[in-house]
Amino acid sequence: MTPELPFLLECGDALEARPRLVVEEGAVFAPVAPGWEEGFPPLLTVAWHDEPPAVALADVVAEELARCLDEQESVLIDQEDVTVAGVEALRTLMVHRATSGPPTASEQWRLLAEGRRWTVSALTTLADQPAFGPPLARIAASLRILPRAAPR
Secondary structure, three states, X not given: OOOOOOEEOOOOOOEOOOOOEEEOOEEEEOEOOOOOOXXXXXXXXXXXXXXOOOOOHHHHHHHHHHHHHXXXXXXXXXXXXXXXXXXXXXXXXXXXXXXXXXXXXXXXXXXXXXXXXEEEEEEEEOOOHXXXXXXXXXXXXXXXXXXXXXXX
């Protein structure tokens, strides 16, 4: 049984409606299309972490981008202010080159909502990004964060 997630996504026919993997603060959604059991399938991940009320989106983004650009051979290609789940967010597009495997692209949306830091990531190989990036971006835009239950 899959634990209840604190959000909803409209996966359409591009991603499986049930996450392939759920961990304490994240979920991974895989493509519906067969043939992705090996190789580098496009994925959509949603991660969330509790944050104190005083945290600002700019601080969250600066921290995460510094870590991403520091730990990997990555290049920030683009960033823009957007709205996701009805709140202010920042969208970034990065290209990563690891020591093994093909170059990859990650389009990410970062936001603060319901006392949490949210990062939605669309991950593809760089070659697959033109085909799979736009559908994954539409799914990311469908994110709806569920209200947190009041403490008892």
